[in-house]
Amino acid sequence: MASGSSSEFSTQLVTQTDTYLETIRECVDRLSTLVERYASGESPHDVAETIRALESECDVQKRTLSSLVTNTSVREFGIRNSRVHLNSEQLVKLYQLLDEIPNTAEQIAEDISTIDPPREQWAFQQYHEITEHARTAMATLYDAVHEFIHLLCSPTETGTITDHISDIRETESACDSIRNDIIAEAFEGSTTQPLLYREFANNFDHLVDTMEDTTDHLVLLSSSEPWITAEPGTV
Known part of the structure; x- marks a missing residue:
């Protein structure tokens, strides 16, 4: 950051992170729409193109955020942002992990658009259920x-994200169960392409796995910090 006060840095970091998160969320929302429309017989191409564009936006936003953190000097961080300075490397890693979410959504959208799998309702209803969990x-x-970013940019505030971590872990476990049900039905039923449905089931489940991976990193970041509690059961 070439110039500006530490408060301006904080504002930029919070605002740009929120924008990044909103774009990722839109990407996940659109994937759920794509699955629902595809199952009903509609073409996936328009929505897949939208997801592709959103993923590209995420790439730009991730690079901008990473640059903001890595190119800001100690003096520019200031005492107000000492938490950011001390965690700058892991913060960049957080943004990279978040980027895996739109990457995965885009890959699933591309696969559906390109492979054009049979629209088996039993499978796509459960795929859609996973995407709703993902949303x-x-x-x-x-x-x-x-x-987390709000607390990171505060010199004095404390807080907790334990409920968020627990909820995401529970959702990921629910998606694991749906994935297993899809795979079991694919190989026990009359479908002629069980391997294809298994691959899609794993890919949809991976979308939520990437979110849990991000929460794991938040727990790691918070483990040695007194100003935030992320791991359920800790004080």
């Missing part, structure tokens, strides 16, 4: 990261 988890992750 819920992403909304929770949005709140968790927003709170």
Whole structure:
């Protein structure tokens, strides 16, 4: 950051992070729409193109945020942002982990658009169920990261994101169960392409896995910090 006060840096970091999170959330929302429309017989191409554009926006926003953190000097951080300075490397890692969410959503959208799998209702209803869980988890992750960044930019405030972490872990476990049900039905039923449905089930489940990976990093970041509690059961 070439110039500006420490308060301006804080404002930029919070605002740009929120914008990044909103774009990621929109990407996940659109994937759920794509699955629902595809199952009903509509073409996936328009929505897939939108997801592709959103993923590209996420790439730009991630690079901008990473640059903001890494190119700001100690003097520009100031005492107000000492928490950011001390955690700058892991903060950049957080943004990279978040980027895996739109990357995964885009890959699923591309696969559906390109492969054009049979629109088996039993499978796509459950795929859609996973994407709805993903939307819920992403909304929770949005709140968790927003709170984390807000506290990171405060010299005195303390807080907790334990409920957010617990909720996302529970959602990820629910998606694991749905994935397993899809795979079991694919190989026990009459479908002629069980491997294809297994691959899609794993990919949809991976979308929520990437969100849990991000919460794991938040827990790691918070483990040695007295100003935030992230791990359920800790004080």
